[in-house]
Amino acid sequence: MKANHSTRKAIVIGAGPGGLAAGMLLASQGYEVNMYEKQSVVGGRSSQLKLGEYRFDRGATFLMMPHLIEELFRVSKRSLYDYVDMQELTPMYSLHFGDKVFQPSRDREDTAAQIATLFPGDEAGYYRYLEEEDVKLEKVMPLLRRPFSNLTDYMRSDVFRALPKLHLNDTVYGRLSKYFKDERLKMSFAFQAKYLGMSAWDCPGTFTILSYLEHRYGLFHPKGGINAIFESMAKVISEHGGHVHTGVGVKQVITEGRTAKGVVLDNGETVYADHIVINADFSTAMNQLFAPGVLRKYSPDKLAAKKYSCSAAMLYLGVDGAIDLPHHSVHFSEDYHRNVDEIMKKKTLSEDPSIYVHNPSVLDPTLAPAGKTALYILMPTPNLTGETDWEAKREQVKEQMLSRAEMIPQLADLRERIEEMSFFTPLDWEQQLDVYQGATFNLTHHLDQMMTFRPHNRFEELDGVWLVGGGTHPGSGLPTIFESARISTSMIFKQDGIVITDETHADQVMTEVTHS
Structure with missing residues (x-):
């Protein structure tokens, strides 16, 4: 007998890319969706950042395989291109x-x-x-x-x-x-x-x-930035009757025995649901969302023993004047292998770093005032398991990044042209966005942390809990994060006896869970 899924309720913790994709798929199938996002904007670590009149993507800027996103929208009875203007680079x-x-x-x-x-x-x-x-x-x-x-x-x-x-x-x-x-x-x-x-x-x-x-x-740029896609996903959820609550965090998942029943919000309110979808940073969620003793496999010590990605120091700059650099440019250190080893193995800052420069204003006039530039500079760094004292080194690293950028001829006078600036360190990733150890790319993809050795889409610790995002299978990066949402929601639909009518989605996803 099929479940009457119009009465089923789902809570999504975190409005990052995976949570938004899951919420959109669930809401489009009649679930009563409530999404809770601690930050004031959707997108998680890939949300929009505003500095005065300048607009930035906080995190992800490389967008590939937009057809995967269009599939998500189509299954949700919408078209991505009705919401977002996309340009190939x-x-x-x-x-x-x-x-x-x-x-x-x-x-x-x-x-x-x-x-x-x-x-x-x-x-x-x-x-x-x-x-x-x-x-x-x-x-x-x-x-x-x-x-x-x-x-x-x-x-x-x-x-x-x-x-x-x-x-x-x-x-x-x-x-x-x-x-x-x-x-x-x-x-x-x-x-x-x-x-x-x-x-x-x-x-x-x-x-x-x-x-x-x-x-x-190819690679693409959505007008307004990649965050425009996430804002569109939130809009689709609302159009299907779901609720995206920003500025509302989740304090704890409520459990009875080995089953999750709902959540307690930071404001003390209790909300119950049939399914809890966790899109929060995996290790942060395991450490913070459950009462002591509830989890058996993911204790703090076991989480600390896992392997985590590197981090990144970020400069978001509102710059006077145009900058003659491409949308994406990577400026490699003289000894790239040494640079990478210092970050990944020695977990120290490099004296000769590589940097990535994002200059979307070269083709998107919506991001900065006329004649000006919204510029984003990223420098890979060790995560917080290294010995860098980020509070003490903050200004030094910022100046190092500016000096490295000014070695690029088009940025030679960068400091003189800066009108707005925000500097974000691995410590900021952890303290402001709850990214465990500041590891911006989540768990690494070593063989012992891939596929069945990665946290499962159907959370093995508790019934009624599902994982989406970079901390579960198939892994980090936007395309795989979206796939995690498709896998997890397909398992929910199968459990609830719901058949997706979209043939492409059914062929590509639903048939894959028949043996799960």
Whole structure:
């Protein structure tokens, strides 16, 4: 007998990308959705930041595979493009190695021609990389679209088909060395390991697929910033009768035995529901949302023993005048391997850091006053498990980042032009946005923290609790975070006897949970 899902209630804790996607899918199927977000805006660590008349994406700025987001909207009886104007970036980004600048795009012939000029002899390896990664994508995608709840999930045919292509015994750097000889070109396809907060020299070889996804599907900019997508998701939830409560945090999940029944809000109010979807930072949630003794597997000591990604120091700058830099540019340190080892292994600050510069004002006039620029500069840093005293080092690191930026010719007089500035450190990520250890990319993707070894979409500790976001399967990064929401909500629908009528969604997601 089917459940009358029109009366079913769902609470979503956290309005980050995964929580918004889950809330949208649930609300569109008639669930009474209440989403609680501690911050005043939606988007979590990828929300909008306002400084005077300037607007910024606080976190994620690389948007790939918008068709995945459109699928979420379509299943929710909406179209993404009715809410957001999207522009493809050509070239995708500008990669700077001293005086050499590489600007790849989805135009394979143009990219190969650049490689032939800048890194002669490696253009054949580029085509081979694309061909082999295309096969890998076909094998990997099914594993990212279904849950891994126990070891028996590895016994299915899709795993056996994928295993030879996963390159689990190699690293991203090792795999790229099979295609390219020039170290700078390897870095052009390896820096994406930072999306997982990992080193290309340690990141499993599976993740060479990250740069391939960019080269196959391209990168995009939504007008107003990536946060515009999240604000649109919140709007869809409301249109379906759901409620997005900003500025309202959750204090504790209410449990009876081994089942979650509701939540206590920070204001003392108690709210009950059939399902609790947790989109808060995973380890922070485990440490803060449950009464002592409720959790058995995720004690504070066990959480502290897990592996966490690197962090990032951020400068958000409102700058007078236009800046002649591309939308995305990465400026590599002279010794990138050393730079990465200092961050990931030694957990120290680099004297010669790499930086990423986001300059969306070059194509989006909504982000800054006319003739001015909203500029975002990111420097990867160790997370808070390192020894850096961020309160003591705060000004020093800020000045280091400004000095590094002013080494870029287009930013030579940057300090003189700054009208608004906000500086965000790993300590700020933890204290202001509840990011455990300031690890902005969540749990790492080492083999012992992937698939069934990652926290499960159906929370194994308690019935009625579901996880979405970077801290659960399939992992961090916007595309996989959205997939986590699809997996978790599909499991909810299956449990409640609900059949999704959208054929694409049914084919790609619902059939994947039949063995869960």
